Amino acid sequence: MTDRDALRNKSAELLDQRRKSERRRRLLIQGGVVAAIVVIVAAVVVGVVVSRSGDDTSDAATPAGVTATGAIRLGDTNAPVVITVVEDLQCPACRQFESISGSTLSELSQQKGVAVDYTTIAILDKASSTDYSSRAANASYCVAEADVAKWPAWHTTMFDEQPAEGSAGLTDDRLVEIAKDAGVGGDVANCITDGKYRDRVRATTQTALGKGVQGTPTVFVNDSQVQDVTPAGLRAAVAQAQK
Numbered sequence: 001m002t003d004r005d006a007l008r009n010k011s012a013e014l015l016d017q018r019r020k021s022e023r024r025r026r027l028l029i030q031g032g033v034v035a036a037i038v039v040i041v042a043a044v045v046v047g048v049v050v051s052r053s054g055d056d057t058s059d060a061a062t063p064a065g066v067t068a069t070g071a072i073r074l075g076d077t078n079a080p081v082v083i084t085v086v087e088d089l090q091c092p093a094c095r096q097f098e099s100i101s102g103s104t105l106s107e108l109s110q111q112k113g114v115a116v117d118y119t120t121i122a123i124l125d126k127a128s129s130t131d132y133s134s135r136a137a138n139a140s141y142c143v144a145e146a147d148v149a150k151w152p153a154w155h156t157t158m159f160d161e162q163p164a165e166g167s168a169g170l171t172d173d174r175l176v177e178i179a180k181d182a183g184v185g186g187d188v189a190n191c192i193t194d195g196k197y198r199d200r201v202r203a204t205t206q207t208a209l210g211k212g213v214q215g216t217p218t219v220f221v222n223d224s225q226v227q228d229v230t231p232a233g234l235r236a237a238v239a240q241a242q243k
Helices: 003-024 042-050 092-109 132-160 172-181 188-193 198-210 231-241
Strands: 072-075 081-087 114-120 218-221
Touching: 072 092, 072 132, 081 092, 081 231, 092 114, 092 132, 092 231, 114 132, 114 198, 132 172, 132 188, 132 198, 172 188, 218 231
Parallel strands: 081 114
Antiparallel strands: 072 114, 081 218
């Protein structure tokens, strides 16, 4: 057995442990405030990504309309205050976070001097049989490149239709349908089915981990990680950064 095979087996073992742990947890929501958000075990994150770390991503293409760090920016392009949301579209906790705080992020992105950067990474390919995390993250780039104004509606639907862990995930055909239903045209279908930005997904994922991200969702305001990611916590963090 090679070192890579051993690492993949260990990642699968850790992921299974996380699933069992999550079954025992209950997310308590009272008055629209998250009482608990599941955080992905750091070892799983590192194991899944490092298993592919041999891939060369130095020449990964960056889609038009995406920042140099691989983020999809909503709001003021030159904002001095930037909220960065690091997410995985397969992550149940990310779906929970978006359902509670997504509207607040949208509201904040419309303020002058504030932007929201969505950094979609792929750390849960082992949670599907078809590398769904990577395929979904690639689709995110395809949609943003085609029409970033349509990306928020697409993003909402992606979480609404988030597949169960352990399944095959949404098919590429369904990913194309969701994009088209959001009003995205152009060459988005070929971009999704060809996996045009899979290298960029890997590069963005590795960069995020290199900066200390240990799970999803992880939220920063400028360079400071936000611990309270409820709507009130996000507003407070932005207000502090604006002082």
